[in-house]
Amino acid sequence: MEETIRVAIYARVSTEEQAEHGYSIDAQLDTLRSYCTLYKKQIVGEYVDRGISGKSTEGRYELQRLLQDVKAGLIDEVAVWKINRLARKNIDLLQIVEFLKKHNVAFHSFSENFETQTAMGRFSLHLMGAISELERETIVDNVRMGHRQRAKSGKHNGKVPIGYRVEGSADGRNRDTKLVIIKEEAVLIRKIFEMYASGQGLKAIANELNWEGYRTGTKKPFSTCAIANLLDNPIFVGKIRYNQYQNWGEKRRRGKNDHPILEDGQHPPIIDQNLWDKVQLLRKKKGDMPKKRFEGEYLLTGIIRCPECGAAMTASRTVNRSKDGTKVTRMYYSCGRFRSQGSSVCHANSIRKAEAEKAVTDRIQSVLEQPDILKAIVKNVNEKRSGRIKPLRDELSRFNVRIANLEDKRRKYLDLYERDEINYNLFSERLKVINGEMDNELTQKARLELELRGDVAEPVPYELVRSLIKRFDELLRKSPFEQRKTLLHLIIKKIHLDDKRRVNDVELCFSSETEKHFLSVAPSAVQTAEGAFPIDGKAPNFKQQLCIVI
Template sequence: MKYAVIKRVVIYARVSTEEQAENGYSIDAQLDILRNYCMATQAAVMDEYVDRGVSGKSIDGRYELQRLLKDAEESKFDEVIVWKFNRMARKNIDLLHIVEKLEKNNISFRSYSENFETSTPMGRFALQMMGAVGELERNTIIDNVKMGHRQRARMGFHNGKVPLGYTIVEGKGGSREAKTEVIIVEEEVAIVRYIFEQYAAGHGLKTIANDLNHRGRKTKNGKPFSTTAIRDLLDNPMFVGKIRYNQYENWAEKRRKGKGTDIILVDGHHPPIVSQELWDKVQLLRKKKGALPKKRFEGEYLLTGLIRCPECGAAMTASRTVNRSKDGEKITRMYYSCGRFRSQGSAVCHANSVRKVEAEQAVTERIQQAVTQPDILKKVVQSVNERRSGRIKPLRDELTAVQARIDKLEEKKRKYLELYEIDDIDRDMFSERLSLLNKDLDTELTRRSKLELDLRDDQADPVSLELVHDLMAKFDALLHHSPFQQRKTLMHLIVKKITLDDKKRVCSVDLAFNEETQKHFLSLAPSAENMAEGAFPFSGKASKLKHLFQITI
């Protein structure tokens, strides 16, 4: 007698805040459709993974998708089904990467609306084609939005946020382009003019930032001024009545490397803050100073960005002093100094400099001690496991509190629905209240997903002494045998932060190991035979770390 094998299926649903507001996409509608489909095909729904109010641009912040991928590694289901393939990812390359992870664990991917699944060659082909079409559609929409922004800019209207000195209000004009208006904020104007006047008088970026911070002035975001903030203000032509657009393209991905080739610079409809004469003088000085050679520090700084200032906790950066001895010989001393002090001045923090050689020696010795002295490493591993177990109760308590808030919000939604059904509340008020409740509910549900993911990692098997010793030994060997660039790469991959005490001595070194760092960098100690120039030594298959874990030495 033959028994039918019931397919184990999980449902994934996602909607971003913008999609829900603009297109009316509904998580509940997606779930209802997929549940009914599974019931009709007699598939067993093992779980549902729902990311609410989250963009599909990347996996970051999508805790339910992360949980799904972890469950896939444990083969908890046979198929993932979505309403549309773009619920899983917006970019074709991300979609294919996720599907590849599923296929490695013999899990197929099915789209209900597009009617395909990846267990067959034709299904995989359809996925690739539809993914490419979906990305083309998304890019076309983005281009159309950018076209509208470019047209607004050419007409002298501002796009996006405004800098210090301005704010946006509802426009008085009847045209579509003039629906918002940029006006001056008087209390901020004085700061902007002061910055321009001080720079025109010959003061540097750090001097101006330091002076403003001592006076308690803040940027548009309410933060202390930095050299970068001052520079961006001085380079913004909006203050002289101009609109500049398309200076950078794809800022979120390329940052300043995405320099635009078709920069728009036209007269704007907003009032200027600085005079043309002052602007021209400042730009002349900016151009002259920009042509000066940059300061260059001799030597190799291994720990930049990793050492934390003992006073404010900011990352410390490279610095040096040059003095002359009694016989006239030049003496260069290299340090790590507080990055906030170097950028924002003494109003925010102090230099708190620590000698480069001493800091790097202390860190490498601390790592070596953990390898060569078993008692130290044993205490470290014991501390890691105790800390992991100690985190569980607070996480569970917070999860209970979050679930209570979710239940309360669901109850409120039910009551408003009852009031609406008996005509005790008008449609507009009901819609407004429901929108606010759904927004709060999405926040709490996302928080619950993150807590469940954190709890899952913390309840994993205890970290073994042998595993930590093996990782530390290989890390230490690489640090002693690799050239500088590889050592710096390793440091930034594995060291989370280095803390100094109040006497500016290395207090603790926080390390983080995960599957990728172990697989690609700590699989084998270096040797002359396999050491290719510019490459990390690697051969054979590394053991697999299932979870990220951190240790402090």
């Protein structure tokens, strides 16, 4: 007897696609259900990501759940309406299909009518994936072209800094907008430029503004970075700058463009040209100066936390003279917010570098030397994990109730429309609101189900925890500085200090990735290569993330 093929249906629609092109989740599902019925295939699950873009796999909780079920051997075939529902980037598409192939799961696209079980089908996949990515890139290029044209004509794009507000309408492609000066904020901008032109540094300016109660456009205290961004923005001198960074979504500041568009704007300036030129001359001069270099090796920068405000602590030092006249350098970890935003926000709360680093390594060793303490820690972890299950399930039930209520509302409006008791415009408006709420609820439900699935795992064995910490401790003692710092930042999530600035607890997080790359055996031929960690034997493999506090 021929075995029934188990099919998982995957559907996706972004908010923009639903609004502009009328793509429908229901239509995708109905089409794929009919396909499975026609070919007598069993539907074992429907995975739907609503209101989510396909440009990446992040935030697509239903796709993640689908891949987990593939890995668990619950699926024989994955069916989609079009391949761009699965991914819009060719590299993402091929990686997903390769994952399916690795687990002997076929991939079928209804619209393109091909499967990956044949050579011609795999060729078609590559071809259609490239076409889909070309389509997306063409849309992106068209949007960029529109933004570029606006910038060249002296019009702004996107958000504006403090000092200005946007007036006018922005309906689709018809963006009849202009920048208008906010007088109260313009006074602050002039104050910042004048303070810097008078010789004050970034930190001194941020500290003074914070003490005087000023805040950024996002209502946060000023930092040195925020001040620098304002001083470097030509919008205040009546210019429009565009394309300063290319491909920001992936490259961030590494994608800086040396030749951005810079045009005279259609908006009034806040700063006169003479003041602007003076500030830019000072910025260049200070930027060419050598940056401070601290002696010693700061292993815990960014992961040790300020006991007062919780911000990450950074490297600092003091230089004093001893009684015999020689210089003595003392190295510390100090609050990053204090160093960036001044004493109005927090205090230094410094802890000596050597003291902090020794306390962390001693804490790890002491846990290994006292099994009773570690057993109590593991017991506490397992109790917390099991204690989270009920609240998660209760929250999931509330999502199900809200989803059911929205379904009822949608059916009621459909009935009213079919009986001609409401007109099309009202029906469309109400349905759009309901669909938006439904998409949000279903997305959150998918996130919760994924989280719940991870939390119902079996209790964490004591032997596993001890083995991982033992490996971690061994590597810290054997590895050179660069690897040791990398390992600390991978494994240690946070280090908390008490009110006397002593190490209170250390939060460790182990995952399958850290185990694979850092806690497993390193090839003997490349023991000295960058990223290789000297260790013998093999660390225990595990599939869940494990966080403990010691």
